[in-house]
Amino acid sequence: AQRVTQPEKLLSVFKGAPVELKCNYSYSGSPELFWYVQYSRQRLQLLLRHISRESIKGFTADLNKGETSFHLKKPFAQEEDSAMYYCALTRAGSGNTPLVFGKGTRLSVIA
Amino acid sequence: ETGVTQTPRHLVMGMTNKKSLKCEQHLGHNAMYWYKQSAKKPLELMFVYSLEERVENNSVPSRFSPECPNSSHLFLHLHTLQPEDSALYLCASSPRLAGGRIDTQYFGPGTRLTVL
Numbered sequence: 002a003q004r005v006t007q008p009e010k011l012l013s014v015f016k017g018a019p020v021e022l023k024c025n026y027s028y029s030g031s032p033e034l035f036w037y038v039q040y041s042r043q044r045l046q047l048l049l050r051h052i053s054r055e056s057i058k059g060f061t062a063d064l065n066k067g068e069t070s071f072h073l074k075k076p077f078a079q080e081e082d083s084a085m086y087y088c089a090l091t092r093a094g095s096g097n098t099p100l101v102f103g104k105g106t107r108l109s110v111i112a
Numbered sequence: 113e114t115g116v117t118q119t120p121r122h123l124v125m126g127m128t129n130k131k132s133l134k135c136e137q138h139l140g141h142n143a144m145y146w147y148k149q150s151a152k153k154p155l156e157l158m159f160v161y162s163l164e165e166r167v168e169n170n171s172v173p174s175r176f177s178p179e180c181p182n183s184s185h186l187f188l189h190l191h192t193l194q195p196e197d198s199a200l201y202l203c204a205s206s207p208r209l210a211g212g213r214i215d216t217q218y219f220g221p222g223t224r225l226t227v228l
Contacts, residue, residue: 005154035216044116045202045219087155099145100217102155 003028005090007103014078015111022073022106024062024088033093034064034071035100039085048073048086058082078110115139116220118203124226125193133188133223135203142207144186145217146178149200161186193227200224 004027014020026032036048049057051064051071062073071088085107089100116137125131137144146158158172161180175197177189186203204217 037219044221047216047218050216089155099157099160100155101157104154 003032003090003092003101005088005101005103007086007088007106009106010104011107011109013109013111016080017077020073020075020078020082020108020110022086022088022108024071024073024103026069026071026088026090028069028090028092031093032064032090034062035089035091036060036062036071036073037087037089037102039087041084045087078108080110080112083108083110116203116205116218118201118220118223120223121221122224122226124228125190126228127193127195129190129193131190133190133201133203133225135186135188135220137184137186137203137205137218137220139205139207139218141205141218142183143205144180144183145204145206146186146188147202147204147219149202149222151199155202159188190225193225195227198225198227 006025008023012022034051037045038048039045048060049055049062051062060073060075062071064071073086085105087105088103091100119134123131143162145160148156148158159178160167164180164183175192179187179189200222202222203220206217
């Protein structure tokens with residue numbers, strides 16, 4: 002069964018501190034992983050996907066198949082990073098396969 | 113507003129009411145989705161439509177009835193709901209029909225539903 006686990010419901014860090022939002026997954030096939038973000042009063046939007054291997058707003062995430070993890074990292078947190086972050090998984094290479102989401106982690110960056 | 117739009121943004125209804133949620137996408141996408149976002153649960157996929165055909169129904173109670181008249185519009189008809197159905201209902205769309213790489217899903221702002 003597909004499952005995405007985000008162990009932290011809430012993560013509070015000081016501005017300028019490093020951030021790591023944890024995501025572990027369980028999937029028998031070949032997964033594709035995403036991070037979605039929802040800022041206050043805004044819609045859910047894609048932050049990054051592992052196949053793109055890009056850095057968005059200073060965030061990066063590396064897929065570790067050995068540890069079945071896809072942690073989201075940023076070296077220096079900013080106040081505007083405060084939001085709800087969702088890790089999501091789908092089956093790679095199969096077209097319109099819907100996403101399975103974790104419960105989300107609320108990131109609070111304190112000035 | 114461009115992209116994926118949802119109306120209404122807020123809805124309060126009684127358990128005996130019948131209402132509908134509307135989703136419209138202006139992106140030329142071929143697939144549309146309904147998700148439920150409750151306070152204490154992960155985002156839950158409810159329905160998937162690809163080229164106006166329902167391709168997935170995730171064991172959703174029959175009091176929720178989707179309709180996809182064309183690839184740009186998706187409805188969720190609500191009837192005799194329960195208070196536990198109160199949640200944020202998100203619509204999403206994605207470009208690709210089938211096969212090939214996964215396409216990003218674009219989400220609407222959601223409809224905040226309260227069932228009294």
